[in-house]
Every structure is written in structure tokens, then in C-alpha cells.
Amino acid sequence: MNLPVIDLIVFIIITLGNVIFGASFFLRNKTSDQFTSGGGKLPAWVVGMSIFATFVSSISFLALPGKAYMSNWNALVFSFAIPVAAILASRFFVPLYRGLGSISAYNYLEVRFGSWARIYASTCYILTQMMRTGAILLLLALPLNALFGWNIKTIIIVTGIAVTVYSMMGGIQAVIWTDAIQGIILIIGALVCAAVLTFSMPEGPAQVFEIAAANDKLSLGSFGSSLADSTFWVVLIYGLFINLQNYGIDQNFVQRYMTTSSNKKAQSSALFGALLYVPVSLVFFYIGTALYSYYTAQPNLLPAELQDPSAGDKVFPYFIVNGLPRGITGLLIASIFAAGMSTVSTSLNSTATIVLSDYYQRYINKQASEKSSMTVLYISSIVFGSLGVIISLTLVGVESVLDAWWSLASIFSGGMLGLFLLAFMSKKVRNIDALIGVILGVLVIVWMSLSPLYFNDEDLLAFRSPFHSNLTIVIGTLVIFLVGFLSMKLFNKKQTQSV
Incomplete structure (x- = not known):
């Protein structure tokens, strides 16, 4: 033109x-x-x-x-x-x-x-x-x-x-x-x-x-x-x-x-x-x-x-x-x-x-x-x-690569935000608590981000995330924060009891 x-x-x-x-x-x-x-x-x-x-x-x-x-x-x-x-x-x-x-x-x-x-x-x-x-x-x-x-x-x-x-x-x-x-x-x-x-x-x-x-x-x-x-x-x-x-x-x-x-x-x-x-x-x-x-x-x-x-x-x-x-x-x-x-x-x-x-x-x-x-x-x-x-x-x-990338971007950013909020909002959370939270949270984010791309057959629909894609970072972040916080509470309680 x-x-x-x-x-x-x-x-x-x-x-x-x-x-x-x-x-x-x-x-x-x-x-x-x-x-x-x-x-x-x-x-x-x-x-x-x-x-x-x-x-x-x-x-x-x-x-x-x-x-x-x-x-x-x-x-x-x-x-x-x-x-x-x-x-x-x-x-x-x-x-x-x-x-x-x-x-x-x-x-x-x-x-x-x-x-x-x-x-x-x-x-x-x-x-x-x-x-x-x-x-x-x-x-x-x-x-x-x-x-x-x-x-x-x-x-x-x-x-x-x-x-x-x-x-x-x-x-x-x-x-x-x-x-x-x-x-x-x-x-x-x-x-x-x-x-x-x-x-x-x-x-x-x-x-x-x-x-x-x-x-x-x-x-x-x-x-x-x-x-x-x-x-x-x-x-x-x-x-x-x-x-x-x-x-x-x-x-x-x-x-x-x-x-x-x-x-x-x-x-x-x-x-x-x-x-x-x-x-x-x-x-x-x-x-x-x-x-x-x-x-x-x-x-x-x-x-x-x-x-x-x-x-x-x-x-x-x-x-x-x-x-x-x-x-x-x-x-x-x-x-x-x-x-x-x-x-x-x-x-x-x-x-x-x-x-x-x-x-x-x-x-x-x-x-x-x-x-x-x-x-x-x-x-x-x-x-x-x-x-x-x-x-x-x-x-x-290769348009599909771009679509896949935006899904992968959620994996990276979601894990980072959850870890930051865990650090900022709870001073008693330890390294191991944060690590457990990040691992489980990232797994949830991976599932929510990639399942719509791969679970499209009728037999696999049950494994797809039922949530809107916008909620990936929300749910992933909450999982990291809650798992890390609960891990801290659980392990601290066990240590206190053992003492």
C-alpha cells in the first residue's frame, strides 16, 4: 500500500x-x-x-x-x-x-x-x-x-x-x-x-x-x-x-x-x-x-x-x-x-x-x-x-507460537507475583515454605495455561481448566501464597509440639 x-x-x-x-x-x-x-x-x-x-x-x-x-x-x-x-x-x-x-x-x-x-x-x-x-x-x-x-x-x-x-x-x-x-x-x-x-x-x-x-x-x-x-x-x-x-x-x-x-x-x-x-x-x-x-x-x-x-x-x-x-x-x-x-x-x-x-x-x-x-x-x-x-x-x-507464548508468560509472571506477596505479607514464612508454595503454584499455573491448548478431545475435556484464562494469575498467586503460609503454620506447629 x-x-x-x-x-x-x-x-x-x-x-x-x-x-x-x-x-x-x-x-x-x-x-x-x-x-x-x-x-x-x-x-x-x-x-x-x-x-x-x-x-x-x-x-x-x-x-x-x-x-x-x-x-x-x-x-x-x-x-x-x-x-x-x-x-x-x-x-x-x-x-x-x-x-x-x-x-x-x-x-x-x-x-x-x-x-x-x-x-x-x-x-x-x-x-x-x-x-x-x-x-x-x-x-x-x-x-x-x-x-x-x-x-x-x-x-x-x-x-x-x-x-x-x-x-x-x-x-x-x-x-x-x-x-x-x-x-x-x-x-x-x-x-x-x-x-x-x-x-x-x-x-x-x-x-x-x-x-x-x-x-x-x-x-x-x-x-x-x-x-x-x-x-x-x-x-x-x-x-x-x-x-x-x-x-x-x-x-x-x-x-x-x-x-x-x-x-x-x-x-x-x-x-x-x-x-x-x-x-x-x-x-x-x-x-x-x-x-x-x-x-x-x-x-x-x-x-x-x-x-x-x-x-x-x-x-x-x-x-x-x-x-x-x-x-x-x-x-x-x-x-x-x-x-x-x-x-x-x-x-x-x-x-x-x-x-x-x-x-x-x-x-x-x-x-x-x-x-x-x-x-x-x-x-x-x-x-x-x-x-x-x-x-x-x-x-x-507462526501465530500459534504467539498464543503459546502468552500462556507461558502467565507461568513466569504468576510464580513471581505469588512469591513476592508471600515475602511481603508474611514475615514468618521460611525458605522451604516459599519453595513448596512456588512449586505447587507453578504447577497449577501450568495446568491452567496449557490445558486448553492440549486437552481438546472429548475424552480429555475433563482435564481442562474450567476457569477463564484471566484467572490463571489470580488462582496461581493465591495457591503460592496460601500453600506457603499453611506450610509455615504446619511446620512451626510441629516444631513447637516437638519442643
Whole structure:
């Protein structure tokens, strides 16, 4: 598909400008502390914007409108849980991590349960980020391929190299500042798109809501008690747990808590970044609903192959190319690209930080010099950027692998969150209690994640998880916490009786 030259120019200027701006931080990035925490001197609002941009990816930019177009606003309920997680993060998690003084989110687990817990969590995190980088690069390349006609593998390689270069050269300062700019571009793009849709309705803006209401497009889902369906309550509980995971144990977020000069500034940045996502996600869902009303009122504008409800994810990219004024299309494409770059750069920097703090300085060179530490950070950025590109290239055209990966991501993240909550909420739990809880919890998570993929025959249906997939992290986390807590109570009671 050939877009007007003005759109291509807008896209290239915004994207190339981000890369050059990020690389410009190289001269201010001479120590490992500056690379990983920016010397603890970054403005709170910039860090908050970075937290917001880290939360939003190119997947969100395209998938949320797609969900609203195909169904309703049920998935928006996820955002309702964010304020609760943000308040808990600012009240408990930020002071905890800043008080420990370690740039690693997993140092706390070692303090509580020993080195095995830190190695387990950090390894899961690294694996998660590698696959996340590969998946984001692929899912970022797909719409650009559809919009520009560029080769998917070329997009993956060029994007991977560009993000790796500015992440490596500029460290966390480049990541956070470019995140902030990319977040602003993303918000502007979404608002412009929403406005164009609203004022393009044949009978005026009110028609958006009339058609949406008539087709139950504004529903937040069923308020029933089913645990097998995506009800309001299932999505809300899932949102609470996944956001506690993000703010409590995800290195991407924890590392940002260390980049401001005080607890108060770190807390305000966590709240600002989290709460900003709520209205922006509302804009994304509104775009999806407005698209439905727009093409329902003017069905002749939508090609026949996109009128199938299952093709909803492709409607927004089609509108971006065919329904927006010239120049604005380039802005929206740049917004999508910026969201993906932000996610990838964050993953590369945080992974390099974990390699340095949790492995190199912990086990290989405890008295590491600044020169050797910076070398490790540079090499790690290059290695994981390259691995992300390779993983992305191997996933091209293999959609089922992506589905399997999202299931595996639940295995890693669920175990990490349960272990953290066990450490944080119960000071008497011992190493062995935590280990037993993690083993049983991960087994439950594996069963819930993979059983729908493998137990599809009639004879095997009884072995499938009866719960909605969103509840995987919820149930797995609760199993880890409850088993660990009960193990502590049981063994302590036996020891007391024997004495």
C-alpha cells in the first residue's frame, strides 16, 4: 500500500527524531548508576510519563479499539483496578525498594528467602522480556507491513537495531525521556483520531452514541458470578492482580522508582503514570466504538472482507490509512511505532540492569569497576536486542507460537507475583515454605495455561481448566501464597509440639 509522501515524511521525522534524541544521551551516560537509574535525578513528571508509556504498547494501541469494535467495553474494566494498584504501589512498594537501595527488584526476594528466590525470579524475568521483545517487534511490524507494504523481516531488523542503539548509548535516561515523548505522541494521535471519527458522523457526534447504545457496545460485561466467562468481576480481579504484579515485582517499573531524588517524587510519578493510563485507555475504547458507529452508518466505506465481525482488529489500521486526513495518518502510524519502541527499549535496559546487578556483580565480580560494569551493560543490551530480533524473526507467520507464548508468560509472571506477596505479607514464612508454595503454584499455573491448548478431545475435556484464562494469575498467586503460609503454620506447629 502506497501512502502519500507527506505521511511518510511525518512518520520518518518523528521516528528518526526519537532515535537521535535517545542516542544524544550518550555523553551524559558514563557510569553504571547513570545507565541504570539516571543518577536518581530525573523529573517526576518525566518518570510518570515513562511509566505510562511502558504500560502502553503497540498492541494496546491496535488491540483495545479492536476489542471495543468487535464486542463492548468489558476489557475497560481492567483499567478500573489500576488506581488501587497505583495507590498500594506508592504507599508500600516505592518506600520498600528505595529503602533497600538496590536497583534490582529481586534483591528483596533474596533478603527474605535466599539466593534461589532471586535467581528464580530474575531468570523468569529475563526469559519473559526476551520473548516480549520478540513478540512486540513482530506485532509492531505487522501493521507497518499492512500500511506501507514494507517487508516484515526488514522492519523487525531495522527497528530492533535502532532501539538497541539508543537504549545502549543513552541508558535509562534515554529510555525515560524518549518514553515521555513517545507517550505524548501516542496521546495526541489517539485524541486526534477520536475527534476525526466523532465529527465525521453523517448525522453529527450524537450518532456515535445512538448506534453504540442500540447495539449494546457500551456494556461493561455481565455482573454474573461465572468464573468461566469474562464477566465484570473476572476482569476486575484479573486487573488487580496483574497490576500488582507490574508495580510490585516488574523490573521495568521498580527501576523507575529509583530514578527520582526522593520517595515523594517516586510516589507521585508512580501515581501519575498509572492514573494517566485510565483516561487514555478510555479513549482507545471510544475509538473502537466510534469506528463501529462510523462504519455502521456508512457501510459502503468498509470493504467486504472487513465487514466480518472477526476482522475487527484490521478495521482501525484501515481507517488510519483511508479515513484520516493526509499528515494525520503519518502521525497515527508514528504513534503506533512509538508505543512499540517504548516497550522494547524499556525491556532492553531493564534486562541489562538485571544481568549486571543480579549476576555479574553478585556472582562473577563483586568488586566490579565502572569500566567493567559499563561493558557488561553495553554487551547485555546488544545481546538481548539481537536475541529479541532473532526470536521475532522465528515467529514470523507462526501465530500459534504467539498464543503459546502468552500462556507461558502467565507461568513466569504468576510464580513471581505469588512469591513476592508471600515475602511481603508474611514475615514468618521460611525458605522451604516459599519453595513448596512456588512449586505447587507453578504447577497449577501450568495446568491452567496449557490445558486448553492440549486437552481438546472429548475424552480429555475433563482435564481442562474450567476457569477463564484471566484467572490463571489470580488462582496461581493465591495457591503460592496460601500453600506457603499453611506450610509455615504446619511446620512451626510441629516444631513447637516437638519442643
